[in-house]
Amino acid sequence: xPDLDLYLSRGFNRLDRDFNCExxxxxxxxAGMAAACAAAKSGISxxxxxxxxxxGGQIWRDGPAVSLPEEARHxxxxxxxxxxxxxxxxxxxxxxxxxxxxxxxxxxxxxxxRYERLILCSGARELLxxxxxxxxxxxxxxxxxxxxxxxxxxxxxxxxxxAGSGPLLLAAAQAVKKAGGQVVLLAxxxxxxxxxxxxxxxxxxxxxxxxxxxxxxxxxxxxxxxxAAEGEGKxxxxxxxxxxxxxxVACDRLACGFGLLSNIEPAxxxxxxxxxxxxxxxxxxxxxxxxxYAAGECAGVGGSELALVTGSIAGYAAxxxxxxxxxxxxxxxxxxxxxxxxxRAFRLDKRLKQLPRPDTLVCRCEDVALQQISGAADWRQxxxxxxxxxxxxxxxVCGAATRFLLDWPxxxxxxxxxxxxxxTLIKAWRAEGKET
Amino acid sequence: xxxxxxxLVDGQAFTVPDGITVAAALAYTxxxxxxxxxxxxxxxxxxxxxxxxxxxxxxxxxxxxxxQTICRENMHIERIx
Numbered sequence: 388x389p390d391l392d393l394y395l396s397r398g399f400n401r402l403d404r405d406f407n408c409e410x411x412x413x414x415x416x417x418a419g420m421a422a423a424c425a426a427a428k429s430g431i432s433x434x435x436x437x438x439x440x441x442x443g444g445q446i447w448r449d450g451p452a453v454s455l456p457e458e459a460r461h462x463x464x465x466x467x468x469x470x471x472x473x474x475x476x477x478x479x480x481x482x483x484x485x486x487x488x489x490x491x492x493x494x495x496x497x498x499x500x501r502y503e504r505l506i507l508c509s510g511a512r513e514l515l516x517x518x519x520x521x522x523x524x525x526x527x528x529x530x531x532x533x534x535x536x537x538x539x540x541x542x543x544x545x546x547x548x549x550a551g552s553g554p555l556l557l558a559a560a561q562a563v564k565k566a567g568g569q570v571v572l573l574a575x576x577x578x579x580x581x582x583x584x585x586x587x588x589x590x591x592x593x594x595x596x597x598x599x600x601x602x603x604x605x606x607x608x609x610x611x612x613x614x615a616a617e618g619e620g621k622x623x624x625x626x627x628x629x630x631x632x633x634x635x636v637a638c639d640r641l642a643c644g645f646g647l648l649s650n651i652e653p654a655x656x657x658x659x660x661x662x663x664x665x666x667x668x669x670x671x672x673x674x675x676x677x678x679x680y681a682a683g684e685c686a687g688v689g690g691s692e693l694a695l696v697t698g699s700i701a702g703y704a705a706x707x708x709x710x711x712x713x714x715x716x717x718x719x720x721x722x723x724x725x726x727x728x729x730x731r732a733f734r735l736d737k738r739l740k741q742l743p744r745p746d747t748l749v750c751r752c753e754d755v756a757l758q759q760i761s762g763a764a765d766w767r768q769x770x771x772x773x774x775x776x777x778x779x780x781x782x783x784v785c786g787a788a789t790r791f792l793l794d795w796p797x798x799x800x801x802x803x804x805x806x807x808x809x810x811t812l813i814k815a816w817r818a819e820g821k822e823t
Numbered sequence: 824x825x826x827x828x829x830x831l832v833d834g835q836a837f838t839v840p841d842g843i844t845v846a847a848a849l850a851y852t853x854x855x856x857x858x859x860x861x862x863x864x865x866x867x868x869x870x871x872x873x874x875x876x877x878x879x880x881x882x883x884x885x886x887x888x889x890x891q892t893i894c895r896e897n898m899h900i901e902r903i904x
Contacts, residue, residue, distance in 0.1 A: 524854075
């Protein structure tokens with residue numbers, strides 16, 4: 388056991404920052420920003436916590452290679468100008484510490500936030516599926532590559548392969564081209580027939596139809612998926628199934644994403660009910676717990692338009708303005724229909740369950756191969772026998788992957804929700820100690 | 824014109840554009856790797872959004888996700904062996 392006083396005296400966590408607010412919003416993406424702007428009209432004190440260095444979420448992620456759209460800048464200006472809204476960036480949720488209290492951690496500070504009502508806008512992450520070679524250097528998520536480019540990664544003249552499913556692949560490809568990279572492959576697992584049906588339905592959402600034209604790429608291939616990445620120390624080529632053919636494409640990077648997955652971990656820790664893959668909400672965006680609302684991708688993946696409207700509804704409802712919330716229901720229905728159309732079109736093929744070989748690592752944190760866990764009935768059993776999911780990511784990658792690959796039931800996450808410093812955890816212990 | 828700053832990666836100085844993340848800055852060094860896995864493989868940034876922890880490095884003495892940390896002048900970054 389290290390000397391705790393010595394550890395604390397070295398200057399870690401010198402900043403003790405506890406906060407009180409009436410409404411806590413977790414996540415400063417489109418949903419969180421819209422929720423704050425709506426709720427701020429009531430005059431209550433609002434705090435937004437976000438784990439990125441600046442607000443905007445993934446879609447409006449800021450960086451040196453980004454020119455933010457006007458809508459994003461509008462919401463940022465609003466947040467800065469509203470006197471009853473404060474924003475805490477670079478802050479991760481670590482654990483609940485008693486009723487209506489979250490422990491958070493920043494780069495050098497940590498503390499406890501007490502709130503009366505909560506809106507979860509925790510967003511979504513990519514579903515990352517294991518395949519041979521997915522741990523090689525230069526292999527990343529598709530949305531991840533887009534985020535890296537926005538935050539300054541140079542890809543000029545690099546050959547980049549993208550594979551997986553969903554519109555994010557096209558957006559990532561566009562980011563690559565804009566940054567001077569060369570898209571050498573764009574493999575979409577969905578069959579052409581389903582995508583054609585989606586395309587023919589897009590007239591209902593004219594902005595999306597227009598967007599779909601701007602995102603087209605000559606390398607887009609339907610009914611195609613990655614089989615393996617190969618190379619010495621780093622990815623050098625990707626092997627892809629294209630229809631019935633097997634092709635090899637040389638590349639400097641490979642980015643794979645298999646759609647989006649709601650971040651429901653904070654909701655699970657709080658005991659909110661889950662509907663399928665997302666947090667269950669009613670017409671007011673209220674969860675199964677009366678004081679907790681959810682909006683945006685964590686309450687159902689559907690893109691930034693749905694996130695904005697559900698965020699506004701949650702913000703109004705949580706601050707007592709049900710009339711304003713109800714006025715937005717029609718708009719929400721429109722974008723939910725769009726979300727459903729996307730979900731149908733990009734549904735994952737069962738063949739993707741065959742992606743990993745027995746010796747493919749499934750848990751990247753603890754280097755656990757598929758063969759070590761394939762006999763297990765659920766994640767808990769797998770953890771006991773192999774340490775799968777017990778590493779630094781707390782099973783956020785392999786937990787979701789094994790659910791898809793092996794049909795395991797949803798496992799409840801354990802706190803801390805993110806790796807935390809000992810000095811932060813001591814605060815949790817002290818906070819809970821005071822209560823008993 | 825982009826402003827440039829100096830960072831130290833494993834003790835060696837590199838000049839990188841101001842405002843980029845540590846994950847992006849590692850591409851300006853000779854290798855993008857961040858840490859060694861429990862079985863000794865080198866890994867690189869993977870999820871890009873602070874979830875997977877593959878990009879964690881030591882920054883000014885603290886373990887940090889490289890994809891969510893912005894480079895600052897004279898920042899000390901060390902790969903995890």
